[in-house]
Amino acid sequence: MAGALSLQTVLASFLEPHVPRPPRQAQVCAHLQACRTPAMGGWLLQCDRCQAVQPHYFACRDRHCPHCQHHASQRWCEQQQQAVLPVPYYHVVFTLPHALNPWVQLHPDLLYDLWFQSVWATLRAFAAAPRYLGGELGMTAVLHTWGQTLERHVHLHCLIPGGARTAAGQWRPARSNYLFPVRALSRRVRGRMVSALRSAYARSELHRVTRAGEVTALLHTLMQTEWVVYSNHCLAHTDTVVAYLARYTHRIAITEQRLVAIDDAQVTFRYRDYRDNGKHKLMQLAGAEFVRRFLLHVLPKGFMRIRHYGFLANRCREEKLEQIRIALGQADERDAATIVVETPFDGYLCPRCRQGVARVRYPIAAIRWKGG
Known part of the structure; x- marks a missing residue:
């Protein structure tokens, strides 16, 4: 099959138009297929040196788009850099049991929200206990819903500064290599999530689960x-923390760099087999099956998959971080060079002559998109 190894090519080849899809999935497919094409509209650019004319089409900015998320990740991490503390950081991952996947399919918003809440409640309780930190924790949590082979694998990546803010505004550093005992975390979050699901069922919020006795069993x-x-006790330097965070915040289910081949019937891609010491392997899927798996990870519209908690919560972050930095004996060292300043579009280096600047000549109207 001719064409680039891209999700656009996969969708163009294997998205079956006669198969009914949920409106949200259809919307995402339409966005990804239209991204940086005439369907989005754009600008007609002309070089001020060689006079070459070329179109520049707009991006879809959908968070499931591999092209758009790379730039979104860079912008987001530049903004978050000012919230990084000069302390070691912990990376904690909480995995939702696969037995709950059918309920995730039926009630994604609810299950994802309850998982965020249960994980934070668990970590907050451990941090508040005098035997551990005796204070308020900070956390940035990122929801991922996929495994390496694109099957549903719901888990939260939590990046946590290594310590807690006490009621007196002092900083109490963590001493353990693993922040809190992993087995104790596992059992506590299990109890909280099961209790939350039981309460949700009692409030009729799991109304699509209809088989008699299924919930209790x-x-x-x-x-x-x-x-x-x-x-994992993972990071000790500010620059490393920001780079590490960027690996998780704006990921999509599969990057185009993992695509190996696309033919008339199937898609071949690379994956890491963590059950075999993380070896890199190839997997071939029928095109329609690849699309089905990819669309499993379309998030509900407006769902916040990156959330901040504790002293990193947006409503109180600036004040509490200032207190913590004072307690750590650190001046406010925010580097003005890292502040992003939006500037008007001023053209690109001409790809033809490599000397002139391709500037906007006039806008290109978007084609009304009828796909999806």
């Missing part, structure tokens, strides 16, 4: 299993 089973929690 599944919640009982979940309480008998070990939930997966991973903790």
Whole structure:
């Protein structure tokens, strides 16, 4: 099959127009197919040296788009850099059991929200306990819903400064290499999530789960299993923290760099097999199956998949971070060079002569998109 190895090519080749899809999935497919094409409209640019004319089409800015998310990640991390503290950071990952995947399919907003709430409530309680930190924790949590083979694998990546802010505004550093005991975290978050689901069912919020006895039986089973929690004492330098955070914040289910081949029937892509020591392997999927798996990870419209908690919560971040920096004996060292300043579009280096500047000549109207 001719064409670039891209998600646009995959969708153009294997998205079956006669298959009914939820409106949100159809909307995302339309955005990704239209991104940087005449469907989006744009500018006609002309070089001020060689006079070459070329179109520049607008981006879709959909958070599921691999092209748009790269730039969004850069902008976001530049903004977050000012919130990074000069302390070690911990990376903790909480995985939702796969037994709950059918409920995620039926009630994604609810399950994702309850998972955020349960994870934060668990970590907050551990941090407040005098035997651990005895203070307020800060956390940035990022929701991922996929595994390496694009199957549903819901988990939260939590990046946590290594310490807590006490009621007196002092900083109490963490002493353990793993922040809190992993097994204890696992059991506590299990209890909180099962309790939250039971309460949600009592409030009729799991109304699409209709099989008699399913809720009681599944919640009982979940309480008998070990939930997966991973903790790592990972980072000690501010620049490293920002770069590390960028790896997780604006990811999509699969990057185009992992695509190996697209033919008339299937898609081949690279993945890491963590059950085999993280070896890189190839997987071939029928094109329609690849699209199905990719669309499993379309988030509900408006859903916040990056959230800040504790002293990193947006409503109080500036004040509390200032207190913590004073407690750490650190002056406000925010570098003005890292502040992003938006400037008007002023053209590009001409790709033809590589000397002139391609400037806007006139706008190109968008084509009304009828896909999806």
